[in-house]
Amino acid sequence: MLLAGCLGFGLLPSSPSFAEDQAVCADAQTTVEIGECVGKAYKAADAELNAVWTKVMATFASNDYMPADAQKDWKETLLASQRSWIAFKEEDCKAVGYEWYGGSGRSNAEVFCLLDHTTARTKDLKARFLDR
Numbered sequence: 001m002l003l004a005g006c007l008g009f010g011l012l013p014s015s016p017s018f019a020e021d022q023a024v025c026a027d028a029q030t031t032v033e034i035g036e037c038v039g040k041a042y043k044a045a046d047a048e049l050n051a052v053w054t055k056v057m058a059t060f061a062s063n064d065y066m067p068a069d070a071q072k073d074w075k076e077t078l079l080a081s082q083r084s085w086i087a088f089k090e091e092d093c094k095a096v097g098y099e100w101y102g103g104s105g106r107s108n109a110e111v112f113c114l115l116d117h118t119t120a121r122t123k124d125l126k127a128r129f130l131d132r
Contacts, residue, residue, distance in 0.1 A: 031104045038111045039111055042118065045119050048122055049122045052122050085121060089118070093113035096109050
């Protein structure tokens, strides 16, 4: 399997990732198939992150233990951190692509990186704001 070979050569981060845990694209046989599969997985993960983000923002409406100005600052700070996280994710995954410079797995490595960062951020937001 091509993906198994890519995993052995560092397509994904060395720590366990979502893609490894879930065997994302384990049935894909070619670089093109892997690209299509991971692209779909990333799109689904991004949609889930956006849905979780909407729920997180809604938690601020029911906050009754904090003054309104502090709550507004908290929400603005969280929004700024999310924007910074998006910039980090994009740049970090672009950097991953250079590890595959000239290789056919470059674009897939970048998308696997985006998938891993996105699923990790979703888990973090759920744990911090929704799973209480």
